[in-house]
Amino acid sequence: MDSRPIGVFDSGVGGLTVVQEIMNQLPNEEIIYFGDTARVPYGSKSKETVTKYSKQIIRFLLTKNIKAIIIACNTASSNSLEEVRKTFDIPIIGVVKPGAVMAYKTTKNKRIGIIGTEATIRSESYSKEIKKHDKEIETFSVPCPLFVPLAEEGWTDNEISYLVAKKYLEPFADLEIDTLVLGCTHYPLLKDVIQNVVGNKVQLINPALETAKDLKELLSAGNALREDKTAPNHSFYVSDNTSKFEQIAAIALKKSIPPVEIIDIEQY
Numbered sequence: 001m002d003s004r005p006i007g008v009f010d011s012g013v014g015g016l017t018v019v020q021e022i023m024n025q026l027p028n029e030e031i032i033y034f035g036d037t038a039r040v041p042y043g044s045k046s047k048e049t050v051t052k053y054s055k056q057i058i059r060f061l062l063t064k065n066i067k068a069i070i071i072a073c074n075t076a077s078s079n080s081l082e083e084v085r086k087t088f089d090i091p092i093i094g095v096v097k098p099g100a101v102m103a104y105k106t107t108k109n110k111r112i113g114i115i116g117t118e119a120t121i122r123s124e125s126y127s128k129e130i131k132k133h134d135k136e137i138e139t140f141s142v143p144c145p146l147f148v149p150l151a152e153e154g155w156t157d158n159e160i161s162y163l164v165a166k167k168y169l170e171p172f173a174d175l176e177i178d179t180l181v182l183g184c185t186h187y188p189l190l191k192d193v194i195q196n197v198v199g200n201k202v203q204l205i206n207p208a209l210e211t212a213k214d215l216k217e218l219l220s221a222g223n224a225l226r227e228d229k230t231a232p233n234h235s236f237y238v239s240d241n242t243s244k245f246e247q248i249a250a251i252a253l254k255k256s257i258p259p260v261e262i263i264d265i266e267q268y
């Protein structure tokens, strides 16, 4: 058994959709979350910049005596996972591989849509990972950058989010996909609007489910599950503006969180 916490990070509130799933599947684990609210969005940035940010955040999380890291950000998972795994001597799990596994297992007609940030779509991480398992699957990718500020603003289910979704998801109308990967951790916050636009026949994939499962397997295999009888004390950190984060966190996690602390992440 290992009582140390799990470090989880994202550019902002998106990674909370992964935290929610970790809390569901591993309710005894303690979480240290970092949301890079000062530098969101990551999706419009270069691979080099996203990797630099990821390394700074991992250095910060390592000061918290963590036992594993979840990159709860598709952009960082797509662009920086390989590099940070080489740099740091700690188990690091990304969200892309788990999401791709869920997608290829779900599709029946072998036509999968992928939505994500510009940097995730540009990396082709999902289509490459899906095709590794089944070359016959066809993938269709569309970047949806405006979903990120909508989620950060808490505009997840209003007229504006609906219009934005309609515009972005238009190309899927004639593509006959049966599966759509929510390839950005912010997007599950808009899942009702997205489902409404693409219709009920399309199965939405939230990679967080399989990511939490992978984490459970990793911890079980290493005999590293937290088995303390006391409830876990989660901690949340951001690089700017705590109040907005606390507000969205309460919606995303369906409960209020302890006071959020601001960290000067550039120091790490």
Ligand code: DGL
Binding pocket: 010, 011, 012, 014, 015, 040, 041, 042, 043, 044, 072, 073, 074, 075, 076, 117, 120, 148, 183, 184, 185, 186
């Ligand atoms: N939530 C992140 C992702 O999964 C990053 C979104 C962004 O900052 O652009 O890609």
